[in-house]
């Protein structure tokens with residue numbers, strides 16, 4: 001790992017972990033009244049966000065890594081200013097990260113597999129309509145597939161690639177790595193929150209470090225989640241936090 005941890009206060013340890021985990025989980029609330037449509041509530045960017053989940057699909061449930069990434073973005077706006085930035089989210093699921101990034105002023109492309117897009121689009125639209133400078137785009141991106149055709153590098157330059165809980169025991173880890181590789185250009189920063197469960201997560205991190213520089217931004221043992229920043233190894237320009245290289 002290249003740099004030290006740079007959480008909100010640049011500190012780490014059990015007290016910081018407990019306090020930060022508490023602050024992150026406090027973002028979540030449930031409807032106080034019985035409602036006809038089930039939703040979970042979250043508070044980010046000073047606004048209430050309502051997320052509809054569905055238990056029959058993996059990508060239709062909100063995972064805690066998304067909360068961790070959103071909390072980081074919301075509380076580090078000075079260093080990671082998303083205003084007018086080009087952002088793509090991979091494996092967006094129920095869309096919280098896309099929604100929060102859009103509320104923070106980014107131009108967001110929100111992606112996932114076809115089955116998930118209906119619920120993702122619903123959540124993104126209901127929470128960003130009339131609230132954002134840029135309307136987020138929801139579109140299919142199945143990892144490793146048709147990358148150059150659908151996201152040509154010459155015209156699709158992203159300042160940030162955001163990803164929450166996309167690394168776990170699934171058969172598409174190599175395709176996911178190829179997708180990071182394709183989308184991450186000179187000046188692009190990857191902000192990636194992951195929950196450590198089993199060995200595949202550790203070996204993915206090791207392989208990621210062969211291609212990308214990596215900085216640990218949060219280490220939250222109580223949630224088994226880490227947040228990383230990554231950027232290309234094979235380019236000259238190293239982006240500083242919050243600033244895509246010129």
Ligand SMILES: C[S@@+](CC[C@H](N)C(=O)[O-])C[C@H]1O[C@@H](n2cnc3c(N)ncnc32)[C@H](O)[C@@H]1O
Pocket residue numbers: 058059060061062063064065066090091092093094095112113116141142143163164165166170172175
């Ligand atoms: C554990 S969920 C995380 C969802 C969301 N990021 C969150 O943190 O709440 C993993 C996400 O990755 C997506 N996914 C899994 N395999 C994929 C693939 N091969 N291509 C694109 N997306 C994929 C799933 O549809 C799902 O939305």
